[in-house]
Amino acid sequence: MMTDESAEIGDRLLPLDGWHRARGARMVSFAGYQMPIQYEGIMAEHQWTRMSAGLFDVSHMGQLLFIGDAADAALELVLPGDIKGLAEGRMRYSLLLADDGGILDDLMVTRRVNDIYMVVNGATKEDDIAVLRDALPDEITINHMEDQALLALQGPKAAAALARLAPGADGLFFMEAGAFAIAGVPVWVSRSGYTGEDGFELSIPAESVQQIAALLVEQPEVKPVGLGARDSLRLEAGLPLYGHDVDPTTTPVSADLGFALAKRRREERNFPGAERILLEREQGAILKRVGLFVDGRQPVREGALVLDGEGNEVGRVTSGGHSPTLERAIAMAYVPDALAVPGTPITLSQRGKLHSATVAATPFVPHRYHRKGSLK
Amino acid sequence: MTTHYSTDHEWIAVADGVATVGITDYAQSQLGDIVFVEVPQAGTTLGKGKEAAVVESVKAASDVYAPVTGEVVEGNAALEADPSLVNTAPESDGWFFKLKLADPAELDGLMDEAAYKAFVATL
The missing domain is CATH 3.30.1360.120 (Probable tRNA modification gtpase trme; domain 1)
Incomplete structure (x- = not known):
């Protein structure tokens, strides 16, 4: 065992x-x-x-520096965020996109005095560097801060x-x-x-x-x-884990990360996969990432199936486990867009056993960030 | 009462032809915080080495196999309400199930406490 x-x-x-x-x-x-x-x-x-x-x-995470004039504009070749508009000392969550709009990684990007600092996932950092080196002009130096x-x-x-x-x-x-x-x-x-x-x-x-x-x-x-x-x-906290809840087969819309698409960039339509992603944004993606409350105490984990009324597989659980704060089983899954509404009942199958679940609003546990302008 | 141990880290306490089965303190320490246990129902017949129970920690699900053949006479209902008994009292209140032995000779293939301790020391 x-x-x-x-x-x-x-x-x-x-x-x-x-x-x-x-x-x-x-x-x-x-x-x-x-x-x-x-x-x-x-x-x-x-x-x-x-x-x-x-x-x-x-x-284990990758720390990268981008040095050179217009490094911000260069990064916009592969990220859908407003990097040019990022003020010094401010950071944003962004996505490294493939040409088809699939997500190659999720990351944090910060403007510093003389460079742009990025933190990427450990398992993807070498691939990310190759994609970035290929996409960015030679004048931009990429420093992997090993x-x-x-x-x-x-x-x-x-x-x-x-x-x-x-x-x-x-x-x-x-x-x-x-x-x-x-x-x-x-x-x-x-x-x-x-x-x-x-x-x-x-x-x-x-x-x-x-x-x-x-x-x-x-x-x-x-x-x-x-x-x-x-x-x-x-x-x-409802935060996706790259390689599990988000991967190259998912897009910013299907992964419910649409907030990473800056307004200016949506208007310019000039990030990788923009055509597909903006169409999905208007019409909905086929599958969408949601949170689930799972009935009972047994955790339903990555790989469990989402079933429709006839028992057909229509989606998949990508993360799941016991919530110590809520003392119940919670999960993230991709479900058909029409079911991606809080309160919708969902049937899951894991190791031959059926579990009932309900689409939940995320975060499951409220964020307690120290935001500018908040009262505390 | 004699207690036997399996290489799958189960303990088997035998009295009057009935074996009480649980997982060892070493096993619970390896699994970590237990959040769910599914035990077999009374009347279920279990074959030696067959899946008998499911134990889920925060990080993973594991099967518990029947260390000997027999018919389940009782599953530990207390584990449904409080799975953490497996962490706090693995070799007493955190028992999984009791079964009526079909073939007491199967016990000969198990370890005694000294042999089990020596086995764990090699891991």
């Missing part, structure tokens, strides 16, 4: 590998790296992040903990970023994350990340949290 996905030969090691092991982490293979899936337990780490602050090592680690500090007490070490970092609002220092080490701080909570992502020189991680977990609000809780937290 043991199904542990133990580390594979050829996996790369994170700069904090030994640090994780010394803290009792269970390491698994993910995106070509050995990564901590849990320390004390997924449930406890999930709840700790929701009520205090969790420290996540996401150094000597930078990336930590995420997430939770309602993240700001208080970080401000003690990086004074002023709590002055950032959601989707803003800036340069700070912790113990003399330069740290690029973004107020963003993947849990639905307020929080930060910290880009740190790899040679100093152990020192910074140690300082962070010395704060009484902070405990290390593994990939397991990262997955259950992002699922509750």
